[in-house]
Amino acid sequence: MKEWRGIQREEIPWYPTIDAEKCISCRTCVDFCKNDVLAMDETTGKATVKTPFNCVVECRTCARLCPAGAITFPDEEAFTAYLKEKLERS
Amino acid sequence: MGKKGFILCVCQGTCPSFTKMDIFAVLSDVRREKIFDYVCLHPQLCVGDGEEFLKVLLSGGETDKLYIAACDPQMQSKMFRDAFEAVSFDKANHIPLDIRNKTTEEAVAAIKELAANNP
Ligand code: SF4
Ligand code: SF4
Ligand code: SF4
Numbered sequence: 001m002k003e004w005r006g007i008q009r010e011e012i013p014w015y016p017t018i019d020a021e022k023c024i025s026c027r028t029c030v031d032f033c034k035n036d037v038l039a040m041d042e043t044t045g046k047a048t049v050k051t052p053f054n055c056v057v058e059c060r061t062c063a064r065l066c067p068a069g070a071i072t073f074p075d076e077e078a079f080t081a082y083l084k085e086k087l088e089r090s
Numbered sequence: 091m092g093k094k095g096f097i098l099c100v101c102q103g104t105c106p107s108f109t110k111m112d113i114f115a116v117l118s119d120v121r122r123e124k125i126f127d128y129v130c131l132h133p134q135l136c137v138g139d140g141e142e143f144l145k146v147l148l149s150g151g152e153t154d155k156l157y158i159a160a161c162d163p164q165m166q167s168k169m170f171r172d173a174f175e176a177v178s179f180d181k182a183n184h185i186p187l188d189i190r191n192k193t194t195e196e197a198v199a200a201i202k203e204l205a206a207n208n209p
Binding site (some may be wrong): 004032034035054056057058059060061064065 | 101102104105106107134136137161162165168169190191
């Protein structure tokens with residue numbers, strides 16, 4: 001298991017969520033992210049989250065680049081509060 | 091004459107694409123070359139406060155050319171477009187470079203080459 005600032009990465013719920021209904025299969029997200037987080041699902045032809053905990057904590061670039069608005073991340077305020085608490089306790 | 095600025099953007103430094111390089115060594119080596127009038131580091135230019143940073147940096151009109159070493163050049167253009175437009179910075183003067191997955195030496199060499207090819 002990898003660590004993020006002393007915390008097990010798997011304990012940090014940060015990764016993209018893809019709405020398959022909105023995804024237009026353009027591959028922008030898969031082509032951009034070099035961290036092997038995302039992949040195209042061969043059967044549905046849509047982008048999927050393959051390795052969620054490879055996602056860089058607080059990165060949102062794929063969501064920003066998605067032309068269909070299909071990618072979302074945890075709420076910024078709530079997540080910031082969660083991280084602060086985790087960091088204080090670690 | 092307008093200034094040449096350089097920003098290194100590193101996906102918070104925790105992205106695997108940036109772990110092969112020593113971020114501060116890249117900046118120091120680039121400064122030693124005296125290619126740019128100023129250099130700086132930003133953890134994540136493509137989010138809200140990063141955009142704000144670009145606007146503040148460019149609003150005085152002192153920067154003629156802005157070299158940004160970060161991720162894919164086409165993506166950079168998309169992500170920074172609004173900030174540039176907001177302060178009327180001509181996007182043609184944004185010189186992007188992809189330095190993901192490079193070592194310190196490779197990154198410095200690529201930055202030098204970029205500057206030489208885009209004076
Ligand atoms: S948020 Fe960043 S690291 Fe995570 S999947 Fe998207 S581009 Fe990759
Ligand atoms: S960028 Fe958006 S629309 Fe394109 S493949 Fe990824 S999730 Fe689907
Ligand atoms: S601009 Fe590019 S290099 Fe910088 S944080 Fe965003 S995705 Fe990473």
